[in-house]
Amino acid sequence: MTVAADIHLPPIAPGRRPIIGHAIPLIKDRLAFLQAMRAHGPLVRVAVGPKALLLVNSPELIHELLTSRSNQTTKGLLFEKLKIFGADALPVAEGAHHRNRRRLIQPAFHRAKIETYVEAMRTTVQTAIDAWPNGAILDMKTEMQVITQGVVMSAAFSSNPDPALAREILGSVDLVFRAALQRALLPVAALERLPTRHNRRVVDASRTLRTAVGKIITDHRAHPDAYDDVVSLLLAARDETGASLPDDDILSEVTGLLAAGSETTAVVLAWLFHELGQSPDLEHQLHDEVDAVLAGNPPTADHLPRLGFTRRLVKETLRLYSPAWLVTRQASSDLGLGDFTVPAGTDLIWSPYTLHRDPALFADPERFDPDRWLEERPQPPRGAFIPFGTGKRQCLGDGFAWTEATLATALIASRWRLRPTDSATVRPIGEITVHPSQLHMTTQARHVQPRGTA
Ligand code: HEM
Numbered sequence: 001m002t003v004a005a006d007i008h009l010p011p012i013a014p015g016r017r018p019i020i021g022h023a024i025p026l027i028k029d030r031l032a033f034l035q036a037m038r039a040h041g042p043l044v045r046v047a048v049g050p051k052a053l054l055l056v057n058s059p060e061l062i063h064e065l066l067t068s069r070s071n072q073t074t075k076g077l078l079f080e081k082l083k084i085f086g087a088d089a090l091p092v093a094e095g096a097h098h099r100n101r102r103r104l105i106q107p108a109f110h111r112a113k114i115e116t117y118v119e120a121m122r123t124t125v126q127t128a129i130d131a132w133p134n135g136a137i138l139d140m141k142t143e144m145q146v147i148t149q150g151v152v153m154s155a156a157f158s159s160n161p162d163p164a165l166a167r168e169i170l171g172s173v174d175l176v177f178r179a180a181l182q183r184a185l186l187p188v189a190a191l192e193r194l195p196t197r198h199n200r201r202v203v204d205a206s207r208t209l210r211t212a213v214g215k216i217i218t219d220h221r222a223h224p225d226a227y228d229d230v231v232s233l234l235l236a237a238r239d240e241t242g243a244s245l246p247d248d249d250i251l252s253e254v255t256g257l258l259a260a261g262s263e264t265t266a267v268v269l270a271w272l273f274h275e276l277g278q279s280p281d282l283e284h285q286l287h288d289e290v291d292a293v294l295a296g297n298p299p300t301a302d303h304l305p306r307l308g309f310t311r312r313l314v315k316e317t318l319r320l321y322s323p324a325w326l327v328t329r330q331a332s333s334d335l336g337l338g339d340f341t342v343p344a345g346t347d348l349i350w351s352p353y354t355l356h357r358d359p360a361l362f363a364d365p366e367r368f369d370p371d372r373w374l375e376e377r378p379q380p381p382r383g384a385f386i387p388f389g390t391g392k393r394q395c396l397g398d399g400f401a402w403t404e405a406t407l408a409t410a411l412i413a414s415r416w417r418l419r420p421t422d423s424a425t426v427r428p429i430g431e432i433t434v435h436p437s438q439l440h441m442t443t444q445a446r447h448v449q450p451r452g453t454a
Contacts, residue, residue, distance in 0.1 A: 009045065009340075010041065010042075010043035010044060010045055010054065010340055011040055011041055011044060011045065012044070012045040012046075012047070013037050013040060013044050013045065013046050013047075013055070014040070016047050019049070019050075020049060021046070021047025021048055021049055021050075021051075021052075022046050022047050022048065023048055023049060026046075026048065026185070027185075030325070030326075030430045031325060031353060031354070031428055031429075031430045031434065034055065034325070034326075034351050034353075034354045035354045035357060037055055037057065037354075038057050038354055038358055040057075041057065042056070042057050042058035042060070042061050042338055043055070043056060043057065043058075043061065043337065043338065043340055044057065046349075048185065051347065052346075052347075053347045053348070053349050054342060054346055054347065054348045054349070055348075055349055055350070055351075056337070056348055056349070056350040057350075057354075057355075058338075059355065059361065059381065059382070059383035059384045059386075060338070060383065061337055061338050062350045062355065062383065062386070062390075063382075063383045063390060064337060064338070065329060065337060065348065065350065066389060066390050066391035066393065066394075067390065067391040067392075069335050069336075069337065070391050070392050070393065072331060072332055072333050072335040073329040073330060073331055073332060073335070073348070074094050074329065074330050074332050075091075075092060075094065075328065075329060075330075075393070076328030076329045076330040076347055076348065076349075077184045077328045077330065077347050078180065078181070078184040078326060078327070078328040079091065079092045079328060080092070080184070081179075081180040081181070081183040081184045082177075082180045082259075084176050084179065084180055084202065084206050085176060085206070085209070085252070085255050085256050085259050086251065086252025086253065086255050086256050087252065088101075088249060088252055089252040089253050089255065089256025089257075090102060090105060090253060090256055090257075090396065091256055091259075091260050092256070098392075098393075099392075100239075101253070102392075102396065104233075104234075104237050105230065105233070105234070105253065105396065106396065107233065108156065108229070108230040108233050109396050109397060109399060109400055110399075111399055114399050114400055114403050115301040115403075116228075117155035117156070117400070117403070118299075118300060118301045118304075118403065118407065119300075120151075120154040120155040120158075121151050121154070121155050121403065121404055121407055121408075122298055122299060122300075122407060122411065123154065124147065124150040124151050124154045124155070124160075125147055125150075125151065125407065125408045125411045125412070126298070126411060127150075128143075128146060128147045128150060129147075129411065129412055129415055129416065132416065132443045133443070134443055134444065134445045135442060135443060135444070136442065136443045137421055137440050137441070137442050138418070138440065138441050138442070138443060139438075139439070139440055140270040140273060140274070140418075140436065140439040140440065140441050141266065141267065141270050141435050141436060141439060142170075144265075144266040144267070144269040144270045145170055145262060145263060145266040146163075146166060146167070146170065147266070147269070147408060148261070148262050148263075148264075148265040148266040148269070148404065148408075149166060149169065149170055149173075149258070149262040149266075150166060151265075151404050151408075152257065152258055152261040152262055153166075153216075153258065155229075155400075155404075156229055156230040156231075156257060156261070156400075157216050157229060157230060157231050157254065157258075158220075158226075158227045158229050158231070159216045159219075161212065165212060168208060168212075169208070169209060169212050169258070170262075171205070172205035172206070172208045172209045173205075173209065173258065173259050173262060173263065174263075175201060175202060175205040176202060176205050176206055176209070176259070177259070177263065177431070177432035178431060178432070179198070179202040180432065181326075181431060181432050184326075184328070209255055209258070210251055210255060213251055213254045213255045213258065214251060216231060216254065217231060217235070217247070217250055217251065217254065220232055220235055221235065230254070230257065231250075231254060234250045234253055234254070235250065257397070260395075260396075260397065261397050261400065261401070263323070263432065263433050263435075264323040264324070264401065264433055265323075265401050265404055265405055265408075267321065267323050267433045267434060267435045267436075268314065268317050268318060268321065268323060268401075268405055269405060269408055269409065269412075270435070270436055270439055271317050271320070271321035271436065272313055272314065272317040272405075272409060273412070273418045273441060274420070274426055274436060274439055274441075275313075275316075275317065275320075275368045276313075276413075276418070277418060277419060277420040277441060278368075278420070279368070282313070282368075282370065283413075283417065285309055286309060286310060286313060286409070286413050287413055287446070289307060289308070289309045289310060290307070290310065290410045290413045290414045291414070293306045293307055293410075294410065294414055299407055299410050299411060299414075301403075303410070304403065304406055304407065307406055307410055309370065310406050310409050310410050310413075311402075311406055312370035312371065312373045312374070313370045313409060314402065314405045314406055314409060315370070315373050316368055316369060316370040316372065316373065317368075317405075318385075318387040319356045319362070319385060319387070320356065320357070320365075320366075320368055321353075321428065321434055322352040322353045322355075322356050322387045322434065323387070323433035323434055324351075324352045324353065324387065324389070324433065324434075325351050325352070325353035325354070325430040325433070325434050326349060326351060326430065327349065327350050327351070327352065327389065328347065328348065328349050329347075329348045329349075329350075330345065330346065330347050330348065331343065331344050331345060331346045331348065332344060352386060352387050352389070353428075353430070353434050355384065355386070356384075356385060356387070358384075361380050361381060361384040362380055362384070363378075388401075413446075414446070415445070415446060416443050416444065416445060416446060417443075417444040417446055418441040418442070418443060418444070419441060419442045419443075419444055420441055420442075421440045421441060421442050422438060422439065422440050424437075424438065425437075426438065426439050
């Protein structure tokens with residue numbers, strides 16, 4: 001950030017070291033570091049090596065940044081690096097291209113359309129949880145990723161890859177995400193181009209993904225009348241000149257949705273069951289609700305509004321364990337933010353995770369309390385709860401994620417108790433999402449299953 005002498009600067013975060021700036025606390029425990037920075041005001045400067053980042057803390061300024069100032073920003077450092085998934089895909093696209101693409105893809109995520117995905121979601125979750133043996137120890141993050149990746153692929157792309165390919169896709173998405181975050185936190189472009197083993201693995205992972213997605217697209221082209229999903233929508237799309245989208249763009253969009261939609265919902269489910277494992281009382285309430293509403297039937301879209309407690313559990317998990325901990329922007333021109341003028345070229349960051357744990361916005365913020373969302377309880381101020389962001393870049397899949405998380409929670413709880421197995425403390429780790437340090441849980445069948453699997 002180069003700053004004109006007359007510009008009034010926000011405070012610099014304490015603990016800056018010469019040359020490396022705040023790199024050590026950021027590497028050691030980035031979530032704790034960002035959380036601690038909330039005490040230093042609505043805007044705080046953080047140094048990563050020679051680079052200065054502007055951390056936006058207050059809900060008012062975050063709202064301003066994401067709405068009225070959104071035309072003066074690009075998506076910034078992290079999303080630049082996420083272009084490995086596809087340079088022009090919706091989550092990383094800019095300007096008019098982003099606007100047009102969003103308009104085009106949006107119908108596939110309208111509420112009425114999402115209701116049509118419920119059956120595919122249910123079948124995918126059911127198949128995955130039916131395969132769990134009773135007494136098995138599950139690695140929760142991986143298991144939930146298998147489920148949520150399967151849900152995106154079946155509901156949005158009508159694709160059900162075999163388990164080996166599904167794991168390969170999962171591994172590739174993970175690797176590319178990790179590389180993108182590392183490159184964003186240590187932005188030395190030359191290192192990315194070196195022919196190291198790691199860089200070659202990232203290229204291979206990206207190729208694996210695009211090959212798998214390419215096969216889905218080929219299949220849709222061969223059977224144009226067989227599908228009514230996101231891929232068929234992209235294939236049928238025409239621009240203002242009547243031309244269809246380039247193949248490479250379709251590939252990028254589908255890959256981008258797969259990446260954006262899988263890990264986020266997976267970590268929400270992992271955290272939710274972790275909290276239930278700590279609280280038999282909450283678990284009972286969930287079982288009571290699920291048993292009463294579903295009454296042994298497979299859940300449908302009609303059941304979802306009646307699963308009030310289940311939805312509160314999902315909402316509280318989205319608050320306390322917001323998957324996104326780092327959202328970036330870059331000022332494309334000088335922009336006013338509160339009392340400050342942010343010079344063009346400045347990198348800005350904000351964190352849904354730390355915002356949602358601010359004691360000034362949420363009473364007893366570290367406590368997992370789904371009932372804080374009951375209407376009769378005092379609600380947090382406007383803009384304080386934004387797990388999906390806000391403004392023109394708000395998550396396109398928020399409705400999809402709500403439906404999926406509610407349905408998966410109800411389905412899993414109707415069939416299994418997941419019991420904690422680890423004696424070690426489960427800590428939140430900020431990678432591309434906030435995931436549990438390690439979380440293993442044991443399956444315990446709730447009802448005897450006619451198929452004899454339990
Ligand atoms: C709990 C689950 C999820 C969370 C917490 C989440 C969170 C977010 C956030 C915070 C953003 C905005 C980033 C920004 O402002 O720069 C975003 C964007 C996006 N998300 Fe999600 N997401 C979730 C699930 C999904 C799902 C299931 C899909 C699709 C199947 C999806 C697709 C997208 C897309 C396409 C964008 C880019 C939108 C745009 O730039 O116009 N997300 N998500």
